[in-house]
Amino acid sequence: MIELNNAFLKVGIKKRGAEICSLYHKAAAIEHIWQGDSAVWPWHAPNLFPIVGGLINNQVIIDEKTYTMNRHGFARASDFVLIESSGTHAIFSLRFNEETLQSYPYRFEFQLVYHLDGRHLTCLQKVINLENREILFSVGGHPAFNAPFFPNEAYEDYYLAFSNSENLLAHQLSPAGYFNGTTQPIALDDGRLWLKKDLFNQDALVFKTLQSRAITLRSKNHDYGVQVSFPDYKSLGLWAKPGAPFVCIEPWLGYADQENDTPFTIQQKEGMVRLAGGHVFESSINISIL
Secondary structure, eight states, rough: EEEOOOEEEEEOOOEEEEEEEEEEEEETTTBOOOOTTTTTTSSOOOOEOSOSOOGGGGGGEEETTTEEETTTGGGSSOOEEEEOSSSSSSEEEEOOOOOHHTTTOEEEEEEEEEEEEETEEEEEEEEEEEESEEEOOOOOEEEEEEESSTTTTTTGGGGESSSSOOOEEEEOOOOTEEEEEEEEOOBTTTEEEOOOOOTTSSSEESSSSSOOOOEEEESSSOOOEEEEEOTTOEEEEEEEETOSSEEEEEEEEOOBBTTTTTOOOOTTTTOOEEEEEOEEEEEEEEEEOO
């Protein structure tokens, strides 16, 4: 594990998936990242690449050949190489290899660049196209934040505050994790979505479009909070294992497949990012401790 540290925060990052596994607020003695209880949900903050969500039959067609890839892609379960680090900065890299080419036939480098500055942690997701042709991919984050912060609080004391006025429409998922073609309006209370134990009984709330580019997790009991800003992502997933004491705030560029579809070409898949040969794509997720 790599550790970033300053006067305010201590951050732990695993080489496996270049995944944040700890975000500790020193003054308040709060661990903000879910600690990955394997009996509930074993992850902390997985990085999603080169797909977001699930593929029908775990399959996608690229260059007229069918490839198999698991939900949310292979990056989260891959071992990254640490290529640069200091006390407040680290760069992790995953390059194409024989294993990735079996499920995704493109030459690429996927970097996670972390920078700690005061009470702010920036995670830059960087895709480098090593081909001389266009590649397509999706990218996203899946950080899980503990709620409540303190033992004497309840999950229902917490809410998610949206930075802009919203008329939220959630695209609903089937039990298998595919879009089922239905939508549900989600009402806010003065810009707040209150957490409830049954809020995610029907899986994630997925908003394909929204005005907000920042979401803040707060309690009605105090002024501590966590803000996630995502200026480069147009979609958002919110999720928790029903009844578990955390909530995931997930900026996305890309989506799961539609239920009852058949595998189709990567060019037909909704929400894919197109990157020209030799070019670089960057998008950032910023976490601020309030």
